[in-house]
Each structure stands twice: as C-alpha cells, then as structure tokens.
Amino acid sequence: xxxxxxxxxxxxxxxxxDVSMNCTSSSIFNTWLWYKQDPGExxxxxxxxxxxxxxxxxxxLTAQFGITRKDSFLNISASIPSDVGIYxxxxxxAGTALIFGKGTTLSVSS
Amino acid sequence: xxGVTQSPTHLIKTRGQHVTLRCSPISGHKSVSWYQQVxxxxxxxxxxxxxxxxxxxxxxxxxxxARQFPNYSSxxxxxxxxxxxxALYLCASSLSRAIIDTQYFGPGTRLTVL
Numbered sequence: 144x145x146x147x148x149x150x151x152x153x154x155x156x157x158x159x160x161d162v163s164m165n166c167t168s169s170s171i172f173n174t175w176l177w178y179k180q181d182p183g184e185x186x187x188x189x190x191x192x193x194x195x196x197x198x199x200x201x202x203x204l205t206a207q208f209g210i211t212r213k214d215s216f217l218n219i220s221a222s223i224p225s226d227v228g229i230y231x232x233x234x235x236x237a238g239t240a241l242i243f244g245k246g247t248t249l250s251v252s253s
Numbered sequence: 254x255x256g257v258t259q260s261p262t263h264l265i266k267t268r269g270q271h272v273t274l275r276c277s278p279i280s281g282h283k284s285v286s287w288y289q290q291v292x293x294x295x296x297x298x299x300x301x302x303x304x305x306x307x308x309x310x311x312x313x314x315x316x317x318x319a320r321q322f323p324n325y326s327s328x329x330x331x332x333x334x335x336x337x338x339x340a341l342y343l344c345a346s347s348l349s350r351a352i353i354d355t356q357y358f359g360p361g362t363r364l365t366v367l
Contacts, residue, residue, distance in 0.1 A: 149295075185257070185343050185358025186296065231295050240286075240309050241356070243295030 149232050149244030156222055157252055164247045165216040166232030175208050175215035176233040176241070186231055190217070222251050255279070257346050257359035265365045266334050274329040274362045278346030284308075285327040286356060287319055288343040296343055302327055303350035331364075339366045 149166045156162060166175070174193055178186035190201050192208035192215060199206055205218045215234070219226055232244040258277045266272050278285050284303040288296035301309035302321035321327045325346075331338055341363050345356035 147295075183360065185345070185360050187358070188355055191355065233295070240298035240301065240311060241296075243297070245293070245295050 147232055147234060147242055147244040149247055151247060152245070153248040153250070155250045155252070158222060158224060160222055162219040162222055162226070162249060163216060164230060164232075165214060166234075166244050167214045168234065168242075169213070170236060171212040172234035173212075173237055174235050175206070177204075177206050177215070177217045178231045178233060178243075180229045180231060180246070182228075189230075219249075222249075224251050224253055227251050257344055257357055259342075259344050259359040259362050261362060262360070263363045263365075265367065267367050268334055268336060270334050271330065271332045272334060272364060274331075274342050274344075274364070276327045276329070276344030276346075276359060278325050278327070278344075279357055282346035282348055282357075283325055284347045284350050284354070285321055285325065286345045286347070287327070287329045288345065288358075289313075290341040290343055290361070292340070299329070301350070308350050334366045336366050339364060 147166050147168050176191050177189045180186045190199050190206040195212045196210050197208040203220045229246040229248050231246045233241045235241050260275045286301040287299040290296040298311040299313050300319045305321045316332045319329045341361040343358050343361045345358045347354040347356045
C-alpha cells in the first residue's frame with residue numbers, strides 16, 4: 144500500500160539534544176498527524192495539523208504543515224530518555240483513510 | 254475511563270486457519286477502524302466502521318472482513334491465514350466517522366502465523 148517517505152529511519156542522540164524528523168509525499172495532503180508508539184502499545188497522537196503553513200506546539204514538540212502540503216516536520220527540543228520510541232507521520236487526502244510513514248526510531252542516551 | 258481494549262493480546266495460528274480479533278472502543282465512540290502493522294512498517298488501514306456500517310476499506314483481500322455490533326464493539330475476521338498475515342493488528346476508535354477526528358489506538362493483537 145501507499146506510504147509516506149519518512150526520514151531519518153533511526154536516530155541516536157544524547158539527552159538534551161534537539162531532534163528533527165520529516166515526512167514527504169508525492170501527493171497533496173489535507174491533514175498531517177504525528178504519532179508516537181512505545182513498545183507493546185498502540186500509537187498515541189502527539190500533534191495534528193490541518194492547514195498549510197500551520198505551526199503547532201505540544202510541550203517540547205513542534206510540528207509544521209508544509210506550504211506545498213506535501214510535507215511536514217516534527218522537532219523535539221531538549222530530548223529526555225522518555226522520548227525514546229517510534230515516531231510516525233500520517234496524513235490523509237480528501238475523503239481517504241490515514242496513510243502512515245514507516246516511522247523514525249529515536250534512541251536517547253543519558 | 255478505559256481506553257480502547259483489544260483481545261486477545263497475542264495469538265498463534267497456522268496457515269489456512271481463521272482468526273477473530275476483538276475490539277471495544279472508548280465509551281461514547283461510534284467509529285472503529287482496523288489497521289495492520291507489519292514489523293518495521295507503519296500501520297496500514299484495513300476497515301472503518303461507523304454506526305455498524307462499513308465506511309471505508311483499504312487494499313486488503315476478501316479474506317479480511319469485519320463487523321460492528323450495536324454496542325459499537327467490533328470484530329476483525331481473517332480467513333485462510335497466510336504467513337504474511339503475521340502482524341500487529343490495531344484497533345482505533347473515534348467519536349465520529351470523520352477521517353480527521355482524533356483516533357485513539359488500542360494496544361493491538363500480535364498475530365503470528367506459522
């Protein structure tokens with residue numbers, strides 16, 4: 144099935160560092176969502192974006208809906224050990240189901 | 254309040270068998286969606302049910318079917334299991350049928366097909 148291009152595939156960072164990941168599509172999307180999945184759990188919604196250019200924060204997390212509507216990025220500032228997990232972007236076109244990226248695995252060393 | 258619950262947690266089947274997975278949505282949520290998550294991939298949409306009717310279907314064969322009950326709980330059925338059906342099956346519930354409505358995921362059922 145169709146999937147979004149999410150990068151990087153994995154990241155290994157030190158506690159306190161900032162993190163940036165992005166997601167791109169060949170098609171225009173109406174909605175961009177960012178989820179986090181911990182081992183043995185389902186994805187949890189972090190941030191939802193509904194308009195091109197929208198910039199939204201949730202604590203140390205900031206995400207933006209790209210102007211072209213074909214991309215989105217997620218930044219995490221001052222990472223902490225509990226940020227470890229797999230981050231997924233997801234989006235949808237008009238009237239279609241959510242499409243997920245393959246995920247970015249984040250490892251944080253203290 | 255309880256979140257989305259799924260049962261069983263883990264399941265082992267052999268090729269050719271069938272399986273039934275169950276999901277109970279958050280109280281008050283009328284929409285249930287099913288996703289398949291293969292190891293190393295993101296979730297892939299299988300079905301959405303709202304008010305007991307199928308409202309969306311992903312690119313999955315007819316071996317996959319689902320239904321939603323009057324209490325909004327749902328079952329996913331997979332017949333003639335293949336090795337490639339091994340995956341984490343996630344259920345998500347939301348208040349309405351709108352795709353942009355926030356979906357809350359359950360912990361999933363880990364299906365292994367031998």
